Amino acid sequence: MSELGTQEQAILKIIQDNPFAGQQEIADQLGLARSTVAAHIVQLVAKGHILGRGYVLPEPSRATCIGGAVFDRKYRARRPVIPATSNPVDGSRSFGGVARNVAENLALLGTPVSFISIVGEDETGQALLAHLKGRGADVSQVVTVSERPTAEYAAVLDPSGEMVIGLADMGIFDLFQPAHIDRAWPHLAASSLVFADCNLPAEVLHHLIARRKGARFRLAIDAVSTPKVVRLPSDLSGIDLLFMNLDEANALLERDGLAPAKDAFEAARALTHRGVSEAVVTMGSRGMAVTSGRDAVHVPSVEAAPVDMTGAGDAMIAGTLHRLLAGDxxxxxxxxxxxxxALTTETAASVHAELSPHFLQANLHRLADRKG
Incomplete structure (x- = not known):
C-alpha cells in the first residue's frame, strides 16, 4: 500500500475490519473531520482499494481483460492452397478475440476475471457474452451498440494448420472511447492485474496507460499484430508487461531484424529502454525472450503435436498472467x-475445451522435457 498516505491507510484498515463503518464513525476514531474522511474514501475508490458504496472490498486477486471480442470463422484447406481459385476446406466457427480468449482461459483456470469490450446489438454479440458468462467471467461492463455489428474474423489455414490469410471486420472497436474506460474505472482500479490488447483504438490505449499510473493494478498489453502495435505510445512508461512477437517488436521499435534468437533479446531490452517494466518477445517454436529487471532470459518452447495454431499466443498470455497472479x-x-x-496448439479450438487447473497440473511434466 505504498501509494497510500498515512490517513488513507488508517481509513482502509478500519473499513477492512468493519465494512459497515460509517464516515462519521471513522472520523471519530481517527480524530478527523468527516469531510476529510469522505475525500480519502473517494481516493480509495479511485485507486481500487474499495469498490464504492458499502465499502465492498475487492477480491485479493482479480484480473480484468479489455479488448477484442470477435466471432471467429476458420477454414482449413484440405490440400495446399492455390490462389485465385476455389479451395476445398473444412470450416468451423467459434468465439475469439485476443482479450476474450485470454479471459476465457483465465476463467477456466479458476482466476476471477472480468471482461470489458464492445459488441453489436445482434445475436452474435449476445451469444458471445452468454458463452463467456457461462465460463464464469463477469461481462457486466461490456458496451453494446447498434451502429456496427459484432466484430468478425476469418482465418484460412493450410493443411498443417498454419495461417495463409486472415480477414478482419473490426470497425466496431473504433466506437470504443476513453469515456468507456472512465465509466468502468472503479471496476478496473479494483483489479490486481489489467490486460489490454491493441484492438483498442490508440486514444483508448493512451488513456488507459496514463490513468494506470495512479492505480494499484499491474498493466499488461499485447500487440495483436504488426499494424496495430503502432497504436502504442512511443513512451511505454506505465506498462508493466508487454507481449509481442519479434516482427511486432521490430515494427514498434522501427528497427531491422537480425538473427531471430539474438534479435529477440535485443528487441526485448529495447522495449524496456522505452519505459516498459518487463517484456516478452516471442519467436514461435524458438521460444521467447523475457526481460525482467536486469535479467534477459530465454524461455524455451514446449514440444507439441500441433493441430491448429490459432489461440496459442492468447493461451500463452493467459498462462503467464495466471501464474503472475499466483505470485510467480x-x-x-x-x-x-x-x-x-503448446497445449492449445494440440486442439482445433482457440481455447482448449479440457482446460482446468487439474488439466494444467497434469501436464506440468512436459516442462521438464524442454530443450533450452
Missing part, C-alpha cells in the same frame, strides 16, 4: 504460458 516471477510464469500455448 514473470520468468517462472512465462514457462507455464509456454506450456498452455
Amino acid at each position: 516471477s514473470t520468468i517462472e510464469a512465462a514457462s507455464t504460458g509456454a506450456l498452455l500455448g
Whole structure:
C-alpha cells in the first residue's frame, strides 16, 4: 500500500475490519473531520482499494481483460492452397478475440476475471457474452451498440494448420472511447492485474496507460499484430508487461531484424529502454525472450503435436498472467504460458475445451522435457 498516505491507510484498515463503518464513525476514531474522511474514501475508490458504496472490498486477486471480442470463422484447406481459385476446406466457427480468449482461459483456470469490450446489438454479440458468462467471467461492463455489428474474423489455414490469410471486420472497436474506460474505472482500479490488447483504438490505449499510473493494478498489453502495435505510445512508461512477437517488436521499435534468437533479446531490452517494466518477445517454436529487471532470459518452447495454431499466443498470455497472479516471477510464469500455448496448439479450438487447473497440473511434466 505504498501509494497510500498515512490517513488513507488508517481509513482502509478500519473499513477492512468493519465494512459497515460509517464516515462519521471513522472520523471519530481517527480524530478527523468527516469531510476529510469522505475525500480519502473517494481516493480509495479511485485507486481500487474499495469498490464504492458499502465499502465492498475487492477480491485479493482479480484480473480484468479489455479488448477484442470477435466471432471467429476458420477454414482449413484440405490440400495446399492455390490462389485465385476455389479451395476445398473444412470450416468451423467459434468465439475469439485476443482479450476474450485470454479471459476465457483465465476463467477456466479458476482466476476471477472480468471482461470489458464492445459488441453489436445482434445475436452474435449476445451469444458471445452468454458463452463467456457461462465460463464464469463477469461481462457486466461490456458496451453494446447498434451502429456496427459484432466484430468478425476469418482465418484460412493450410493443411498443417498454419495461417495463409486472415480477414478482419473490426470497425466496431473504433466506437470504443476513453469515456468507456472512465465509466468502468472503479471496476478496473479494483483489479490486481489489467490486460489490454491493441484492438483498442490508440486514444483508448493512451488513456488507459496514463490513468494506470495512479492505480494499484499491474498493466499488461499485447500487440495483436504488426499494424496495430503502432497504436502504442512511443513512451511505454506505465506498462508493466508487454507481449509481442519479434516482427511486432521490430515494427514498434522501427528497427531491422537480425538473427531471430539474438534479435529477440535485443528487441526485448529495447522495449524496456522505452519505459516498459518487463517484456516478452516471442519467436514461435524458438521460444521467447523475457526481460525482467536486469535479467534477459530465454524461455524455451514446449514440444507439441500441433493441430491448429490459432489461440496459442492468447493461451500463452493467459498462462503467464495466471501464474503472475499466483505470485510467480514473470520468468517462472512465462514457462507455464509456454506450456498452455503448446497445449492449445494440440486442439482445433482457440481455447482448449479440457482446460482446468487439474488439466494444467497434469501436464506440468512436459516442462521438464524442454530443450533450452
